[in-house]
Amino acid sequence: MRILLISPTFEEHNKKFYDEILKTFAINWPSITLQYLKSLTPKQHDVEIVDERYETIDFEEKWDLVGISFFTATAPRAYEIADRFREKGIKVVLGGYHASALPDEAKQHADSVVIGEAEGNWQNLLNDLEKGELKDFYMSESPADIKNTSLPNVIETETVNSLIRGLIxxxxxxxxxxxxxxxxxxxxxxxxxxxxxxxxxxxxxxxxxxxxxxxxxxxxxxxxxxxxxxxxxxxxxxxxxxxxxxxxxxxxxxxxxxxxxxxxxxxxxxxxxxxxxxxxxxxxxxxxxxxxxxxxxxxxxxxxxxxxxxxxxxxxxxxxxxxxxxxxxxxxxxxxxxxxxxxxxxxxxxxxxxxxxxxxxxxxxxxxxxxxxxxxxxxxxxxxxxx
Ligand code: B12
Missing domain, CATH: 3.80.30.20 (tm_1862 like domain)
Structure with a gap:
């Protein structure tokens, strides 16, 4: 499957905003959440990541699944993105702090919501989607074992970082x-x-x-x-x-x-x-x-x-x-x-x-x-x- 993972940002933020801010501000904390999800994804799938703080979402591309990770403050933007993809018939899954706290709200904008941690849930969701049996909610009964999680793809952080000039x-x-x-x-x-x-x-x-x-x-x-x-x-x-x-x-x-x-x-x-x-x-x-x-x-x-x-x-x-x-x-x-x-x-x-x-x-x-x-x-x- 072709999977797009998105980290949305506040609506008024975009690449131009970051160009401006970086004139005075030089450190940017990388998002590791999506790289982490990518590393949990079985290798037969193609995964692309968009961090909306400095990249633009291409709504015209064809994806089998769009996954969005967001906080409370970025929920309205996440829902807007989700609605746009779903209008085109693309399946959307939502996860992260806000979706986990208010899964019923998130579900109104998604085909499926992951409540809590991704480990296990994400892999089960992908299997179910391939079988055409996607569930409304995924939630673990026990805390994730983070001992066996694979490394985030730090090389990608580097690629993303290099898009932003002046960045430490x-x-x-x-x-x-x-x-x-x-x-x-x-x-x-x-x-x-x-x-x-x-x-x-x-x-x-x-x-x-x-x-x-x-x-x-x-x-x-x-x-x-x-x-x-x-x-x-x-x-x-x-x-x-x-x-x-x-x-x-x-x-x-x-x-x-x-x-x-x-x-x-x-x-x-x-x-x-x-x-x-x-x-x-x-x-x-x-x-x-x-x-x-x-x-x-x-x-x-x-x-x-x-x-x-x-x-x-x-x-x-x-x-x-x-x-x-x-x-x-x-x-x-x-x-x-x-x-x-x-x-x-x-x-x-x-x-x-x-x-x-x-x-x-x-x-x-x-x-x-x-x-x-x-x-x-x-x-x-x-x-x-x-x-
Ligand atoms: C790094 C970080 C940032 C970075 C990078 C943000 C990013 N987009 O990734 C920066 C500095 C930019 C940032 C900014 C903000 N942050 Co911040 N940040 C963190 C921090 C320290 C670590 C997050 C992390 O990477 N954890 C490691 C990864 C592996 O875990 P994870 O993200 O929780 O993801 C796991 C699950 O949640 C789940 N999951 C998450 N998303 C998804 C999506 C799908 C589809 C699936 C299946 C699963 C899934 O799977 C993962 C593995 O189990 C956390 C505190 C913490 N320790 O968690 C706060 C935290 C996430 N931030 C928080 C907040 C409030 C903000 C700001 C709104 C605050 C502000 N005004 O600055 C802004 C938002 C800006 C923006 N537009 O993104 C809150 C979120 C709470 C909430 N309900 O909103 C936290 C929890 C801090 C806190 N104590 O309150 N943040």
């Missing part, structure tokens, strides 16, 4: 999947089997890293400081690779000096840490156990002591956030001496406990999924106004 080329690697913390707002741990932390064999991760053509890459794992022993073994083996990377981690890592030393020796340049808030109550209510606000400054210092930078993520709109939170957070960030920050607005993503609570409390203002990009207020905050 980086790769993406998934060593572990899931996060046991189960924070109320998190799309990862609230996903099906998302709280089950799974690890790839270290030698396999090393091979994946070695196959990345560029020197730089990012670990896409929810957090590399969940199973410290696993990560230490991985970092130990990475020391000879001569690569540089960034990773997500939790504040707990600052207590473990050997962990930090090995991270630095493995080539870690910086940690992206979800500090989330400078008020302890909202953090405790969300269930983010590793975060102790009064230790934030010490955490940053410790990571700096071992030669690595800190990118801190902060979220605005928790129920204990008054209007003064913006100024107070700004002051706290100065005090913490963080190298770089990312700020977003608390967003009740479908599938999360936060979304369910906001629905129960009648606080969702809009279900225009375009606005669920973490930069719009889509619910009524408790101690602030929305507009």
């Amino acid at each position: 080329k980086i790769g993406g690697v998934e060593a572990t999947r899931g996060c046991p913390h189960g924070c109320e707002f998190c799309a990862i741990s609230n996903a099906r089997f998302g709280r089950i932390h799974r690890k790839k064999p270290i030698d396999q991760v090393i091979k994946e890293i070695e196959s990345i053509p560029s020197k730089y890459f990012i670990f896409y794992d929810a957090s590399m400081s969940i199973d410290l022993e696993y990560t230490k073994k991985l970092f130990n083996k990475m020391r000879s690779l001569n690569k540089k990377f960034a990773a997500f981690g939790n504040t707990n890592m600052a207590k473990y000096e050997e962990f930090l030393r090995l991270a630095n020796e493995a080539g870690c340049m910086c940690w992206q840490i979800g500090f989330e808030s400078i008020y302890q109550k909202g953090i405790d209510d969300s269930g983010k156990k590793p975060n102790i606000v009064k230790e934030y400054k010490k955490v940053v210092k410790k990571i700096h002591d071992y030669g690595m930078g800190v990118i801190g993520s902060f979220v605005f709109g928790f129920d204990d956030h008054p209007k003064s939170v913006f100024k107070e957070t700004y002051d706290a960030i100065q005090e913490m001496n963080i190298d770089s920050i990312g700020t977003t607005i608390l967003t009740p993503l479908p599938g999360t406990r936060l979304f369910n609570r906001m629905e129960r409390e009648n606080r969702i203002i809009t279900k225009d999924w375009r606005k669920y990009d973490l930069f719009h207020v889509v619910f009524k905050p408790k101690l602030m106004s929305a507009g």
Whole structure:
């Protein structure tokens, strides 16, 4: 079969937009999801990938199947693409975070929806399609075993990267999947089997890293400081690779000096840490156990002591956030001496406990999924106004 896999982007984004943005912005995180799906696809099928951030979809081509992977914010665009292909009689399958959270909504735009992880489901779906027995939904009864998954085709990342001038080329690697913390707002741990932390064999991760053509890459794992022993073994083996990377981690890592030393020796340049808030109550209510606000400054210092930078993520709109939170957070960030920050607005993503609570409390203002990009207020905050 001829299969087209698509990663849609926001409607206003297109190649021209990227050309503009790259005049000031030089790093682009590659999408590994579709390469991953391609590597799961039995070899008798031809698979092409379109990343709409910098490529254009050819709606005139003939495909036996179109698969689309999307998030909540890109759902409207994904549905538009799906509808166009289906009008031509081409079968469409939808998957990813949003389709898994709201499969009935997704099904209105698809012949089939994969709920949760692709491993196993994708292969079964292709078999069924060939037999003319495509089912409406595919869903695994157990968490995917990521031990035996094959390598993403990193060469293709390189090809795509080379389409964009001025880009610093980086790769993406998934060593572990899931996060046991189960924070109320998190799309990862609230996903099906998302709280089950799974690890790839270290030698396999090393091979994946070695196959990345560029020197730089990012670990896409929810957090590399969940199973410290696993990560230490991985970092130990990475020391000879001569690569540089960034990773997500939790504040707990600052207590473990050997962990930090090995991270630095493995080539870690910086940690992206979800500090989330400078008020302890909202953090405790969300269930983010590793975060102790009064230790934030010490955490940053410790990571700096071992030669690595800190990118801190902060979220605005928790129920204990008054209007003064913006100024107070700004002051706290100065005090913490963080190298770089990312700020977003608390967003009740479908599938999360936060979304369910906001629905129960009648606080969702809009279900225009375009606005669920973490930069719009889509619910009524408790101690602030929305507009
Ligand atoms: C890398 C990444 C990005 C990259 C690349 C995005 C891309 N298009 O691939 C960048 C930086 C561009 C990005 C941007 C955004 N991201 Co992002 N990103 C991630 C990250 C860190 C890793 C994703 C990944 O590659 N995982 C590894 C692969 C193998 O797993 P996977 O994608 O989950 O796919 C598996 C299944 O979901 C399933 N599957 C997925 N799609 C499909 C499709 C089909 C057909 C099938 C059968 C199966 C299937 O199969 C796979 C294997 O089991 C995740 C966090 C995480 N750890 O998951 C957040 C995450 C996916 N991002 C998220 C968000 C919110 C965004 C933004 C909207 C935020 C923003 N404003 O910046 C934008 C969207 C921009 C855009 N137009 O795409 C949320 C999504 C939640 C949601 N419900 O929307 C996540 C979960 C982060 C979070 N904690 O909330 N992101």
